Each structure stands twice: as structure tokens, then as C-alpha cells.
Amino acid sequence: MRTRFAIAVLALSTLVLTACGTADQPSTPTGSGGTKSVKLQLQWFVQGQFAGYIAAADKGFYKEQGLDVEILEGGVDIVPQTVLAQGQADFAIAWVPKALASREQGAQITNIGQIFQRSGTYQVSFASSNIKSPADLKGKKVGNWGFGNEFELFAAMTKAGLDPGKDVTLVQQQFDMQGLLRHDIDAAQAMSYNEYAQLLEAKDPATGQLFQPSAFNVLDWQTVGTSMLQDAVWANTGKLSDPSYQDTAVKFLTASIKGWAYCRDNPEECRDLVVKRGSKLGASHQLWQVNEVNKLVWPAPAGAGMIDDAAWKATVDLSMTTKNADGQTVLTKAPEGLAYTNDYVTKALDALKKAGVDVNGASFAPKTVTLTEGGA
The missing domain is CATH 3.40.190.10 (Periplasmic binding protein-like II)
Incomplete structure (x- = not known):
């Protein structure tokens, strides 16, 4: 990245x-x-x-x-x-x-x-990862797109007392959600109007049905207070x-x-x-x-x-x-x-x-x- x-x-x-x-x-x-x-x-x-x-x-x-x-x-x-x-x-x-x-x-x-x-940026993880706040990103593989799209994420980590260069493993994320769906990363960057929907358009292998919102935890920077x-x-x-x-x-x-x-x-x-x-x-x-x-x-x-x-x-x-x-x-x-x-x-x-x-x-x-x- x-x-x-x-x-x-x-x-x-x-x-x-x-x-x-x-x-x-x-x-x-x-x-x-x-x-x-x-x-x-x-x-x-x-x-x-x-x-x-x-x-x-x-x-x-x-x-x-x-x-x-x-x-x-x-x-x-x-x-x-x-x-x-x-x-x-x-x-x-x-x-x-x-x-x-x-x-x-x-x-x-x-x-x-x-x-x-308003900002439409999320950081999304599987509910099983138990990432419920920016502080929970510590020690995790955290995806982001770079090119200036990561500023709100980094602001949230800074606010939570985390050093983005040391406390998480940053992964260059593609402009899709495949990294999260394959469990290659723990938390993925997503826009509310685009990549988050891509998750809900994918099939859950465990059920054979489309994923439901309950399968994921969403960090919304509007709620966290680091939206730009x-x-x-x-x-x-x-x-x-x-x-x-x-x-x-x-x-x-x-x-x-x-x-x-x-x-x-x-x-x-x-x-x-x-x-x-x-x-x-x-x-x-x-x-x-x-x-x-x-x-x-x-x-x-x-x-x-x-x-x-x-x-x-x-x-x-x-x-x-x-x-x-x-x-x-x-x-x-x-x-x-x-x-x-x-x-x-x-x-x-x-x-x-x-x-x-x-x-x-x-x-x-x-x-x-x-x-x-x-x-x-």
C-alpha cells in the first residue's frame, strides 16, 4: 500500500x-x-x-x-x-x-x-471476527484501497490509539470484496452504496443463500466520528x-x-x-x-x-x-x-x-x- x-x-x-x-x-x-x-x-x-x-x-x-x-x-x-x-x-x-x-x-x-x-465509507468484517470498534482492529489484517480512500480508516485507528503502521497489518485491497469473502483479510473497506452491496449479493457457502446483514459487523465512520x-x-x-x-x-x-x-x-x-x-x-x-x-x-x-x-x-x-x-x-x-x-x-x-x-x-x-x- x-x-x-x-x-x-x-x-x-x-x-x-x-x-x-x-x-x-x-x-x-x-x-x-x-x-x-x-x-x-x-x-x-x-x-x-x-x-x-x-x-x-x-x-x-x-x-x-x-x-x-x-x-x-x-x-x-x-x-x-x-x-x-x-x-x-x-x-x-x-x-x-x-x-x-x-x-x-x-x-x-x-x-x-x-x-x-455525509460519508458513505464503511469498514466491514465477518461478525465472527468480533470487530465491533476501531480498537478491535489491533492485530488484524486490515484492507484498504489507498489513493486517499483510507484517510477515515486511519483517522479512526488514530482516535482509538492505534498506530496504522505498527498495530495492524495493512493489506492493499482490490476494488471488490473478494479478499474478505475468501477470509484473506479480517476487515475490508467498502462504500455503503457499492462494495457493501456486493457482500449481500454473494452466496453464503454455509446456507446456499445470499448473505444477510447479520453476517457482518460494520464500522461506519459517521457513527465513529471520523467521517470526512x-x-x-x-x-x-x-x-x-x-x-x-x-x-x-x-x-x-x-x-x-x-x-x-x-x-x-x-x-x-x-x-x-x-x-x-x-x-x-x-x-x-x-x-x-x-x-x-x-x-x-x-x-x-x-x-x-x-x-x-x-x-x-x-x-x-x-x-x-x-x-x-x-x-x-x-x-x-x-x-x-x-x-x-x-x-x-x-x-x-x-x-x-x-x-x-x-x-x-x-x-x-x-x-x-x-x-x-x-x-x-
Whole structure:
């Protein structure tokens, strides 16, 4: 894990060297029909995690705002905030601590919309392992994906008095749950909306039926108190001085939040849109994803996308105190410059409220989703 972490940081350091040259680039070109062409970089492959943006594109919400949005799929080797900083995208979706680490390395980016109000990261183990708290990870084989996905886990271990470099055996986990299912590791990293569902889509050899939640213990960083802000919309800081780009940012957020509101109220249709886009896992899995992601977005008391000062400060504080296996912290100092702003999302929310869109979702109630084997 340490080797891959070092490689990722080295690659990031190399890539962001060009970031400072993007601020003076011309405004986004105009597409066909007078619309403005916009590129959105996702941080992972097409799946329900990004349903709101897919809905905004496929239901015409971006076009209503005069935007022609191209959604760029992410992957293992794609760092969305770097793609943004290099000027290869107009906006990007990235977790806050990862993006802040990139900013400290030189990426000129600003959080303009905190879509996920809550963290969806778990550490999951078989109930028989009796891992009921972060302290119980001591002496265990603990899986994590690296690449900045491990920060909440390390924060939890630090809070429990454990040294991630000495008190546990860290295992580089693949982006699935096979290591846990084979009992190669004792605790595996999982997203509530993805890998956790993969466990419940697998057969229990002892019963021949799908695993039930009772078979597992879940450490939820929201409950533990080491959760960090995740999916946010990031903009190019330098270009935010351009009134045209500012206008595009407001329009992009307006349509995107409308897309998330649509997926809150129409999860099955958004499931279908995601599957149609070419998601790698099937329909029942994608419905689970949309449903679970809705829990991270809604309800939004201050309005979807608003950046909460307290949640931001908690993420920054954890980033400055959480050490990785090599004893290095995520951030060495508090973010400088325009790290985040609510200016553009406030305008977007005002426009949506005037149009009659529910931007708070106070009455949101998640569905009960029935998973099938393999998520088909």
C-alpha cells in the first residue's frame, strides 16, 4: 500500500506542475445550437454514485441552462482534481480530503458544491471476527484501497490509539470484496452504496443463500466520528475570476442539483439511466446505489450542495492530524486561498426554489431494495 501511495503522490506532484497555467485559458467554447460545451470529470466508473449528473444530462436539465455537458468517466488511474487543474475538464467530482491534498501540492481548485453531505465509507468484517470498534482492529489484517480512500480508516485507528503502521497489518485491497469473502483479510473497506452491496449479493457457502446483514459487523465512520466530506463539485480557481465561467458554474450547479432532486424522487428511472450509460454492475445493484447515495445527499437542511462550515472544519482538522502508515499527515497546514465557496451554489439554489424544485428533501424516505445474486 505504501508503495502505491508514494507512486500516486509522485504522479500527482508531476501533474499539478502544469496547473498554474490554466487560469488564463479562454472561456469554455460554445457548442452546437448556441450551447456552451462543458466537460465534467467523474472520479470513478459510471454508476449510481453519479446518478444526479447523468439524470441532468439525459433529462435535458443541462440543456435548459444552455449547457452541453460531456461526462468523462473516471477510473483507477484518473485523478479528477488533477484533470481539472490541468484544464482538461471544466468541473470535477472528488472527495474533499483528496482534493485538499492536491491543492497543497499546487492544484488550483475550489469546492463550489458539496453534493454528498455525509460519508458513505464503511469498514466491514465477518461478525465472527468480533470487530465491533476501531480498537478491535489491533492485530488484524486490515484492507484498504489507498489513493486517499483510507484517510477515515486511519483517522479512526488514530482516535482509538492505534498506530496504522505498527498495530495492524495493512493489506492493499482490490476494488471488490473478494479478499474478505475468501477470509484473506479480517476487515475490508467498502462504500455503503457499492462494495457493501456486493457482500449481500454473494452466496453464503454455509446456507446456499445470499448473505444477510447479520453476517457482518460494520464500522461506519459517521457513527465513529471520523467521517470526512466526500463527493463535491470542484471548479478551476483561476477561471472563477472570469464572469463567464462564474455564470457557467451557477448554471452547472443548478442543473446538477435538479438532477439529484429528480433521482431522489425517481430512483428507479435514474437506475435505468445509469444502466443505459453502461454501468459495470447490474440493475438491482444500481438501484441499491441510487437509494444509498440519496441517503448521503438528502435531507439537505441548508439546501443540496451547500458546504457546511463545521463539516468542512472537521474534515480539515482530521486531515491535519491523521497519519498514514509512514507517519505523514494528509495535510501539513490549513488550506490557503479560495478552498471553498458557497457563492455559486447559493445562486443555484435560489433559482431552483423559484422554479419550484425541492432543494431540501425534508420528507425524503429511502426505499427498501431487494438485491439479487451478482447485482443483476
